[in-house]
Amino acid sequence: MPFTNEQLERYSRHILLSEVGVKGQRKLMNAKVLIIGAGGLGAPAALYLAAAGVGTIGIADADEVDLSNLQRQVIHTTADIGKAKALSSKETMLAINPEITVNTYFMFADASNILDLIADYDFIIDGTDNFPAKFLINDACVLAGKPFSHAGILRFGGQLTTYVPGQGACYRCIFKEPPPKDAVPTCKQAGVIGAMGGVIGSLQAMEAVKYVIGKGDLLTGRLLTYDALKMDFRTIRVPRRANCAVCGEHPTITKPVDYEQTECDLRAD
């Protein structure tokens, strides 16, 4: 089907790019991207993917919007406090671009649902804020052969890598297994500068777009780190581990695993 005049105008700045053009825009409009977590990372990723005209966007989150989220989760507004994050995200995405389809999943990903959740999608964005979820998403994407973007943010720092089946390290190659309780900075010491989600979440959207249009070099086999205080971006080469428990030569993880976790809340009360 040819583009309508409205579509030509909406996506004109994409279509002008030789790397995108009409063909690339068509790919975006036919693409299905899942965002797990509608928080600091998922919010900007969702906004840019919706604006870009990604045809089907899934958004998974069981949480509701809280006042403490609004410092960084820019897809939600003050009027959304108490509303399901997945619904609030959908409303904002459709307000930006009514042409797209948004699927909402009012759930946290776990070992029982993750494979079904990712099954229909071309690319997955890990916008979660905890290690059990990050390992779960990694393992499920490796097992199901799905490309995904990992990202993490903490204080004034951020990191990002992209996994594509058969190309480069997975998250477990780098970090092996979730850290035990209190081993790495947790609620009492931590915090995050709001714009960090904007920087890193937007880079996740960028990786998804590049994957869909098939242009450029993805962040496979590399971990990008961003130190905002030093204003320093670096990419570190990350090799595959031959003995990786999920993507290695003799995997011991053959189905998604739940790691126990305890929520630690930062509210003043």
Add this chain to the structure above:
Amino acid sequence: MKIVVTGIEKQAAEGLTIAQLIADENVESPAYVTVSLNDTFVEQGAFPHTVLHEGDSVEFLYFMGGGRPYAIHQ
């Protein structure tokens, strides 16, 4: 000797090990840092006896979750 630590060239004493470098650099949560030496991961158990040489490049890779972290139980 000269080595490169997180992209920055540094002078280091001969015989320096990864474990000593981790202490010198005040690496946060050292038991849970991933270390790569010349683009190859080094196992945690090998840190004390992995000696660095002229021109080696060491990277520290840290766990990063999200803005609202969770305490993790083993």
